[in-house]
């Protein structure tokens with residue numbers, strides 16, 4: 001039976017008086033890959049940030065992670081329960097090398113299939129070759145690999161990934177899609193925010209659509225791929 005890992009129930013989120021997310025509910029199961037789609041400004045990034053309690057967003061509702069309600073929990077505590085974040089624009093540090101980013105994030109695990117710095121370098125040899133270089137001196141594609149590698153070595157159970165296809169080449173996009181599938185095989189769930197419909201449909205199994213902060217649609221990626229009418233209605237493609 002599918003076991004729920006993340007369960008968001010009637011989540012509301014506000015920037016000061018602006019009410020951005022409105023009674024949003026959805027689920028991510030263990031080892032499941034889920035995409036949140038929607039046009040610009042619909043609240044996708046705010047949704048990821050609200051799960052972690054970033055940027056002082058005011059929230060109400062319930063966010064259950066592995067059965068615990070994290071709605072009032074501090075960000076670092078939720079992260080320590082096993083939630084990692086790959087932000088839009090990567091948010092790497094100019095003063096830290098590739099190696100330092102990875103070592104600082106590494107959270108050793110006891111299981112045999114843990115992610116280690118070595119296994120991340122095996123996955124992304126491009127960044128291993130640049131271990132001593134500042135994170136922000138890398139190309140866009142390499143920065144994306146580093147941001148994903150930094151999330152993997154946390155050994156999380158869920159990765160929140162914001163627009164990974166933005167600003168990178170089609171070659172790196174293909175790599176990212178493969179990594180998303182590989183992660184789920186290793187029991188890491190994915191919640192992906194993505195503007196690129198093709199990437200979202202290939203990287204995930206289930207899609208939800210946000211319109212003006214409300215969840216208006218839910219389907220398997222396979223069904224949404226065939227549902228051209230909804231693609232046009234909600235995404236204008």
Ligand SMILES: Nc1ncnc2c1ncn2[C@@H]1O[C@H](COP(=O)(O)OP(=O)(O)OP(=O)(O)O)[C@@H](O)[C@H]1O
Nearest residue numbers: 015018020038039040041042043044045046047195
């Ligand atoms: N820090 C902030 N302070 C105030 N309003 C914000 C802030 N960040 C985002 N917003 C507003 O919240 C709404 C949702 O933005 P959000 O970035 O979540 O949308 P999105 O669907 O991720 O779009 P995009 O793909 O353009 O990032 C928008 O109206 C945006 O202007």
